[in-house]
Amino acid sequence: MNDEQDSNRWRQLDKDLKRIGRLELSGQAISRPLIAPGAALVFILLACGAAALALTPSGSSWALVLAAGVGAYMALNIGANDVANNVGPAVGAKVLTMGGALLIAAVFESLGAVLAGGDVVETIAGGIVAPEGFATSDGFVRVMICAMIAAALWVNLSTWLGAPVSTTHAVVGGVLGAGMAGGGLDAVNWPAVGTIAAGWVASPVMGGVAAAGLLAFLQARIARAPDPLAAGRRWAPVLVAAMAGVFTTYLAMKALSHLIPVAPWQALGMGLAAGLAAWAAAHPLVAWASAEMENRPRSLKALFRLPLAIAAALLSFAHGANDVANVVGPLAAIARATQDGAAGALVVAPGWVMAIGAVGISLGLLLFGPRLVRMVGDEITKLSPPRAWCVAMSAAATVILASWMGLPVSSTHVAVGGVFGVGFLREWQEARRAREARRARDRALDHAPEERSRRMLVRRSHFLTIVAAWVVTAPATAALSALILAVWSRLL
Incomplete structure (x- = not known):
């Protein structure tokens, strides 16, 4: 009888433990x-x-604290959406694992923002809105906060939809819409x-065009050469030198x-020196x-890995140095404006403001970035190491060329455009x-129309979604801001 009671007791305990185990798994899920x-x-x-601790006795506490929270939210969204363009091709080409790519990007984004983000930051999206167009600094502060909220919400929505968009253009649209609503048409540059x-x-x-041109060059000079290995040995040092030169010039100009x-x-001279050194090594x-x-x-x-x-690391560094200004x-x-009542086109960014931008971008990438990294690297088109290298090189070279031409470009649009081009x-x-x-009547190489449609190498659904988001x-962030x-003006 005692044995039977013990057996029943153990069976009941097993049932209770299984029930507890299921509850724990459910709680974890x-x-x-x-x-x-x-x-x-x-x-x-x-x-x-941090904003509350930085307040001066004469400062407007509610506005600065609210702006700091919105700025942190914006930084998280920049990290979740924008940074995917720097490491996505390397992940898609199986050169970096997702964890390794996130770690590299987070470290170099932070280094770029802190070391080369700059103490003097040009605000208002490059002079989109003139501060003197507002009667008081409070009006200017409201416009900036509304612009940041609108831009952050739009980038968050785009990330959820799986569309890499330009956070710079989101900020520009937000400032433009709120600036017109708060200061009139004359407040806009x-x-x-x-x-x-443009x-x-x-x-x-x-x-x-740049990425497609680079890929065509690699195919013609290496892949289709009579002796691919000898061609690779001859051209690989030249390509490494070109990469070193282009990225040195890019970092000099952007960071x-x-x-x-x-x-x-001077930037070109630095790039030339780095290219020669890389070629020799x-x-x-x-x-x-x-x-x-x-x-x-x-x-x-394997030579491109x-x-x-x-x-990917250098692009992340330059992105951190450049795009942290969207938050900072x-x-x-x-x-x-809240501390001394002045609203100027150029301001000095306090250390705690730089920290919000640097840490927020890296944290947003680590927490929410994998989805867009997979989108850019895997889901638009299939990338190999040479193709992904062409995308990275085209992004850096295009930004340099556009800077010399005085044409503001989006690193997001350039990088994703490179993926489309390849x-x-x-x-x-x-x-x-x-x-x-078909002309040679070679049925082994020809395919039916349905098969040719299936073999399209760029997914049209992603292409249309991304272009529509661009x-x-x-306009969306302008209207939203x-x-x-x-609503703010009516309620307060």
């Missing part, structure tokens, strides 16, 4: 999706606390708006220029890396081979 939003909320509250709008069209086209004045010819490394390779084009993909990883600029202007070039090559097969970003300002 419910709480896991809340970890990232919870961490983001903690960061926003810490940013508000329309020539600057027209110049920036860059919206030029960015993806320039990036796509170093925040610390010291850098003329275009690459020869023995390429010879060593290719010693055991088979003489076929597929084997040469390390350059592509380095390119408006927030620094609000800090100055995919559409391969589609065009596939279609050309099919036409040649087109409506500025104007609406938020109108």
Whole structure:
């Protein structure tokens, strides 16, 4: 009898333990999706606390604390959406794992923002709105806060939809809409708006053409050469040198220029010196890396793995130095206006403001970035190390060329345009081979129309979604910021 009671007791205990185990698993499944939003909320509250500690006795506490929270929210969204363009191709090419890419991007984004973000930040999206167009500093502060809220909400929505958009254009649209609603048409610098709008069209086209041209060059000079291995050994050091030169010039113009004045010819000289040094160092490394390779084009993909990883890190550094201004600029202007009542086009960013931008971008990438990283790297078109390298190189080279031309471009549009360019070039090559097969009556290489449609190398659904998001970003954020300002003015 005692044995039977003990057996029943153990069976009941097993049932209770299984029930508890199921409850624990259910609790974990419910709480896991809340970890990232919870961490983001903690960061926003810490940013508000930093703003409260930075207040002076004469400062307007509510406006600065609110602006700090909105700025932190904006930084998180920039990290979740914009940074995917820097590391997505490397992840799609299987050069970096998702975890490794997120870690590299977070570290170099923070380094770029802190070391080269600059103490003097040009605000109001490059002079879109003139501060003197507002009667009081309170009106200017309201416009900046509404613009940041609208831009952050739009970027958040775009990230949720899986569309990489330009956070710079979102900020520009937000400032433009709230500026017109709060200060009238005269408060807007329309020539600057027209110049920036021209860059919206030029960015993806320039990036796509450059990436497609680089890929065609690699195919002609290496992949289709009579001796691919010998061609790879000859051209790989040249390509490494070109990458070093282009990225050195890019970093000098986009990052170093925040610390010291850098003329275009000086940046070009730095790039030339770095390219020559890289060319001299690459020869023995390429010879060593290719010693055991088979003489076929597929084997040469390994030569692009390390350059592509380095390119992802350098792009992240430059992005952190440049795009942190989307958060720091408006927030620094609000800090100055609320503390001493002055609203100027150039302001000095306090350390705590720079920290919000740097930490927020990296944290947003780590918490919410994987979805857009996969989108850019895997879901638009298939990327190999050489193709992804072409995207990274085209992004840097296009930004440099546009800067010299005085044309403001979006790094997001350039990078994603490069991915499209690589995919559409391969589609065009596939279609050309099919036409040649039909003319030669080679049924082995020809395909039925349904099969040709299935073989399209760029996913049209993603292409249309991304282009539509690009087109409506500025108008949507402008309308949203104007609406938020109108509601705010009516309620308060």
